[in-house]
Amino acid sequence: MEFFMGSVLPYGAFSVFLGGVLFRVSGWLRTPVPFQLTLFSVPRNRIGKICLIFSEVLLCRTLFRQDKLLWVWVWLFHLSLFMVIFGHLFGIFYLRDQFCLVGFRPEQSQVLSVFLGGIWGTLMALSLLALLYRRIFNLEVRRLSSPDSYFDLLLLLAITLTGIFMYAPGFHPELHDVRAYMAGLLLFDPIPLPRSPIFVAHFLLVSLLLLYFPFSRLVHLAGFLVIRLMLVEAPPEYPIPGHKRPRSIFTISKFQPEIPLFSKNSVKREGRSV
Amino acid sequence: MKIPLRLAKNKDLPSIGINHVAETNLCSQTLQLLDEYRAFTRSLSVMLENCTGCGACAKACHSYLGTGDFFNIPAARAGLLRRIFVRYFTWSGRIFGGFAGAGEIERGILDRWVEYFYQCNACRRCAVFCPFGIDTGEVVLAGRNILSRLGIVPSFMADIARNELTSGNNTGILEPAILDSCSFLEEELLEETGLQIKIPVDKPHTRILYLPSSSELFVNSDTLMAAAKVFHYLGLDWTLSSMLLEAANYGLLFDREVMKKHNGRIRAAASAVGAKKVLMGECGHGWRAARMYTEGANGPFPFQLQHILELVAECLPELRLTKLPIRATLHDPCNYGRGAGLVDGPRKIMRACVADLVEMTPNRDRNFCCGGGGGLLMDEMKQIRMQLGEKKAEQIRSLLPLDYIAVPCASCKAQFPLLIKHYGMGEVRTGGVIDLVGKSLDMRGSAVFAGREPNLT
Numbered sequence A: 001m002e003f004f005m006g007s008v009l010p011y012g013a014f015s016v017f018l019g020g021v022l023f024r025v026s027g028w029l030r031t032p033v034p035f036q037l038t039l040f041s042v043p044r045n046r047i048g049k050i051c052l053i054f055s056e057v058l059l060c061r062t063l064f065r066q067d068k069l070l071w072v073w074v075w076l077f078h079l080s081l082f083m084v085i086f087g088h089l090f091g092i093f094y095l096r097d098q099f100c101l102v103g104f105r106p107e108q109s110q111v112l113s114v115f116l117g118g119i120w121g122t123l124m125a126l127s128l129l130a131l132l133y134r135r136i137f138n139l140e141v142r143r144l145s146s147p148d149s150y151f152d153l154l155l156l157l158a159i160t161l162t163g164i165f166m167y168a169p170g171f172h173p174e175l176h177d178v179r180a181y182m183a184g185l186l187l188f189d190p191i192p193l194p195r196s197p198i199f200v201a202h203f204l205l206v207s208l209l210l211l212y213f214p215f216s217r218l219v220h221l222a223g224f225l226v227i228r229l230m231l232v233e234a235p236p237e238y239p240i241p242g243h244k245r246p247r248s249i250f251t252i253s254k255f256q257p258e259i260p261l262f263s264k265n266s267v268k269r270e271g272r273s274v
Numbered sequence B: 001m002k003i004p005l006r007l008a009k010n011k012d013l014p015s016i017g018i019n020h021v022a023e024t025n026l027c028s029q030t031l032q033l034l035d036e037y038r039a040f041t042r043s044l045s046v047m048l049e050n051c052t053g054c055g056a057c058a059k060a061c062h063s064y065l066g067t068g069d070f071f072n073i074p075a076a077r078a079g080l081l082r083r084i085f086v087r088y089f090t091w092s093g094r095i096f097g098g099f100a101g102a103g104e105i106e107r108g109i110l111d112r113w114v115e116y117f118y119q120c121n122a123c124r125r126c127a128v129f130c131p132f133g134i135d136t137g138e139v140v141l142a143g144r145n146i147l148s149r150l151g152i153v154p155s156f157m158a159d160i161a162r163n164e165l166t167s168g169n170n171t172g173i174l175e176p177a178i179l180d181s182c183s184f185l186e187e188e189l190l191e192e193t194g195l196q197i198k199i200p201v202d203k204p205h206t207r208i209l210y211l212p213s214s215s216e217l218f219v220n221s222d223t224l225m226a227a228a229k230v231f232h233y234l235g236l237d238w239t240l241s242s243m244l245l246e247a248a249n250y251g252l253l254f255d256r257e258v259m260k261k262h263n264g265r266i267r268a269a270a271s272a273v274g275a276k277k278v279l280m281g282e283c284g285h286g287w288r289a290a291r292m293y294t295e296g297a298n299g300p301f302p303f304q305l306q307h308i309l310e311l312v313a314e315c316l317p318e319l320r321l322t323k324l325p326i327r328a329t330l331h332d333p334c335n336y337g338r339g340a341g342l343v344d345g346p347r348k349i350m351r352a353c354v355a356d357l358v359e360m361t362p363n364r365d366r367n368f369c370c371g372g373g374g375g376l377l378m379d380e381m382k383q384i385r386m387q388l389g390e391k392k393a394e395q396i397r398s399l400l401p402l403d404y405i406a407v408p409c410a411s412c413k414a415q416f417p418l419l420i421k422h423y424g425m426g427e428v429r430t431g432g433v434i435d436l437v438g439k440s441l442d443m444r445g446s447a448v449f450a451g452r453e454p455n456l457t
């Protein structure tokens, strides 16, 4: 069991995550877009399009325009998620001494790391709670939800809470051990999980998230880009030359319009009136 | 909410290329069609699979705002199709079933599709406000396509499609009637201006083929007459075509095969008169179908394609216009604003034609649909259309007093008079943008008159 949780599950989960997301995205991208779905108004030049997409990714611009309150929570959640993941990478690798890189003394870095980790972790928990609250108490949104909508939020909340819990005195795992364990995983030479129940719980939940991710709507991480790219495609320019590649089989599929013959009547009328 | 939509009879379907599906096969056939459609276009699967159900689109949809019916929330509307899609075509639905929001296919769901897919104007406003850009209009069109192939088609759509396929226009008028109408309009023009202004039909070796909405021959004849005046003024070499006297393409709204066939006529009709340029008249979805779908449906297209409003906006400096002393506003048809990006042209023209142009809020690509789009113009749907147009009516009321609402789209032209009457603003007149140009144009400035060689086209 230990071996399974510590040495098999992480690899399995990560492979499912990566393979699943890639499979889904490539499935979308393999399907043709038979017609331009340009949603006007779109910027004409490439720079404008890139700016538009970035403002969507970094600021959730559209949501801001439509629903300011929801935007606060959604944006805060994604920002704190990003911060926490970044914090994990540096904090665990440098054992909280990461801020020494920018000129702090080690003691300061330790305090700063704990402080920032705590803040972002708390913000993440708060924003998840707010989203959950909205999902339950906003009638429209509740009816739009299916059980897995709650599950997404609850799973993330559970990960966050176990993460924060590790800050409690007595529950704190040795970061040394965590780092050694992660290093083992990365070098394909896994060692047993550190002996800290909370950490193990956190770790298992993260594995569950990775396993579940490609099947859930959390793939919006990639899907939103696929959609945006369709919506900012340049509209067709006329005349369309004969050598242009057809957009899909639908374009090629043959049909001959049954055109009524050019009528003599109307020509005659023209002849009269010219 | 039940809708009073009348469906086409089975015997009427083969004439538009659709086969009736036996009641017992409906469900299995639905799945097969869904499978085909998801291989046909990327949009269906991406847009169904990524919605997080955040509800941001609810306030964007005039259909929900006007009816208050939960299933008219874009995400819920798409949800009717998503349930089935998720159940049969995604891992999560197959594995987790109801937990992932999946539902088994059953006959009843098809009725729900009809109800709610035909309360959507395919206006795409939800796509503008969804954080992911999910276009429920696309999903709805997919759903309608599938319903059509199951033999479930509103009789209104079927009749129009049959007219389009057999006569090349929505009204189903044939050549003798077309010639008659044009002669009649020419006489009207002669009376009005004292000039011999031609409305040529099938004139060979012409540079420009003009495709108006066929309603312009009868109901909205002001628009066609105004266009003829402008063309005459500019000395353009233009003609109508009796094999395609229609900007609209109803196939876009319910069946892609019909769309493709009718769209194919543009090329044929343009070749027949030897045109270099195809000029589209005031029709919202028609302009979208022509501009955005021609390439995808029928490939190479050796003609220029332009909208009459773009052409007139370009030629404004050439036109001698006197501003009409009226207070007017402009309604941006959804298919111009969001569907095909035509918002500046009409404004330029309006500014040149009327003394006081006021803007609706919101406008341009965020404008609300009037409730007449998406092919919902059938009589039996009038009551529902009035509900769908509630938001538009509010927008207009806040601008009163108004003399004129310019609606450069044939569907809007059918919806607006009913709408403003329903909401007690019957005194405001509605009509096209080109109509205004026709009224404010001083024909004495005409290039033909001055003996100048027109340098346009």
Ligand code: HEM
Pocket: A081, A084, A087, A088, A091, A116, A117, A118, A120, A121, A122, A124, A156, A159, A160, A161, A162, A163, A164, A165, A166, A167, A172, A173, A178, A182, A199, A202, A203, A206
């Ligand atoms: C393999 C992956 C992960 C490992 C080994 C891991 C490990 C840890 C450890 C050791 C802590 C305690 C930090 C400390 O005491 O300094 C922690 C905290 C935390 N973890 Fe993770 N974690 C992982 C993935 C995740 C993921 C994917 C999320 C979010 C979705 C997450 C959210 C949190 C949060 C919110 C905290 C508390 C705040 C913070 O320290 O930033 N963790 N994690």
Ligand code: HEM
Pocket: A056, A057, A060, A063, A070, A074, A078, A131, A135, A149, A152, A153, A156, A218, A220, A221, A222, A224, B052, B053, B054, B131, B132
């Ligand atoms: C660059 C990538 C991403 C973008 C642009 C993005 C964008 C968005 C947007 C605009 C929303 C608002 C819609 C809503 O409220 O439901 C949202 C919601 C959400 N996103 Fe993301 N997201 C990204 C990545 C992620 C990732 C990696 C995760 C999870 C690990 C995630 C989890 C969520 C959750 C849980 C919600 C809330 C759903 C709810 O309201 O129940 N997102 N995201």
Ligand code: SF4
Pocket: A144, B050, B051, B052, B053, B054, B055, B056, B057, B058, B074, B075, B129, B130, B131, B132, B133, B134
């Ligand atoms: S705004 Fe977009 S993601 Fe949110 S519920 Fe509507 S369609 Fe779904």
Ligand code: SF4
Pocket: B060, B061, B062, B063, B064, B072, B073, B074, B077, B119, B120, B121, B122, B123, B124, B125, B126, B127, B136, B137, B140, B369
């Ligand atoms: S396309 Fe328009 S009518 Fe249809 S769901 Fe979206 S906003 Fe509503």
